[in-house]
Amino acid sequence: GENVEQHPSTLSVQEGDSAVIKCTYSDSASNYFPWYKQELGKRPQLIIDIRSNVGEKKDQRIAVTLNKTAKHFSLHITETQPEDSAVYFCAALRGAAGNKLTFGGGTRVLVKP
Amino acid sequence: DAMVIQNPRYQVTQFGKPVTLSCSQTLNHNVMYWYQQKSSQAPKLLFHYYDKDFNNEADTPDNFQSRRPNTSFCFLDIRSPGLGDAAMYLCATSRDGNSPLHFGNGTRLTVT
Numbered sequence: 001g002e003n004v005e006q007h008p009s010t011l012s013v014q015e016g017d018s019a020v021i022k023c024t025y026s027d028s029a030s031n032y033f034p035w036y037k038q039e040l041g042k043r044p045q046l047i048i049d050i051r052s053n054v055g056e057k058k059d060q061r062i063a064v065t066l067n068k069t070a071k072h073f074s075l076h077i078t079e080t081q082p083e084d085s086a087v088y089f090c091a092a093l094r095g096a097a098g099n100k101l102t103f104g105g106g107t108r109v110l111v112k113p
Numbered sequence: 114d115a116m117v118i119q120n121p122r123y124q125v126t127q128f129g130k131p132v133t134l135s136c137s138q139t140l141n142h143n144v145m146y147w148y149q150q151k152s153s154q155a156p157k158l159l160f161h162y163y164d165k166d167f168n169n170e171a172d173t174p175d176n177f178q179s180r181r182p183n184t185s186f187c188f189l190d191i192r193s194p195g196l197g198d199a200a201m202y203l204c205a206t207s208r209d210g211n212s213p214l215h216f217g218n219g220t221r222l223t224v225t
Binding site: 031032034042043044045046049087089093100101102103104105106108 | 146153154155156157158161203211213214216217218219
């Protein structure tokens with residue numbers, strides 16, 4: 001089955017700096033890669049996603065890059081703000097054979113004012 | 114935008130006493146998922162339905178069952194909850210299994 005590794009597990013940055021979270025996946029058949037932000041006690045919220053036919057996607061301060069050959073993808077948050085503090089999960093989906101979304105282990109991001 | 118609704122938000126049950134968690138959706142999505150999330154961990158898929166087709170994860174304990182009587186509703190039954198089953202249970206939907214997941218707010222289960 002699919003295995004998604006996520007690093008780092010915790011990340012502390014100064015407000016205004018950039019944050020980068022990296023994920024690798026094992027199943028070359030995976031074709032959809034979402035990123036979720038989860039605040040304490042709340043549900044995961046989709047913040048950005050990318051499909052395997054695209055190498056990069058940007059939405060304001062958030063960007064995701066995908067390297068299919070190396071099977072890794074990354075989340076970039078620029079100009080971090082205290083409200084960016086949360087746990088972030090990457091995930092990989094196989095579109096066929098079960099439609100299963102596999103999550104990475106999560107990264108706890110703390111943005112210090 | 115409460116399109117995936119889970120009830121109740123908090124559930125307390127006794128050790129060994131059956132409990133049912135419910136999920137409903139107004140999105141008319143084909144796929145419904147149940148995830149278990151323990152503190153500081155990633156959501157773990159228990160099972161999912163693609164329409165009426167049930168797909169159980171290999172490592173989901175037999176203690177966990179699910180029912181999907183129609184497109185809108187899905188239930189998670191825990192037949193004999195143990196202390197280790199205390200967790201947040203998240204329901205999610207997807208239009209076709211290859212689209213973004215929409216999560217409900219979750220039910221936090223406490224086992225006493």
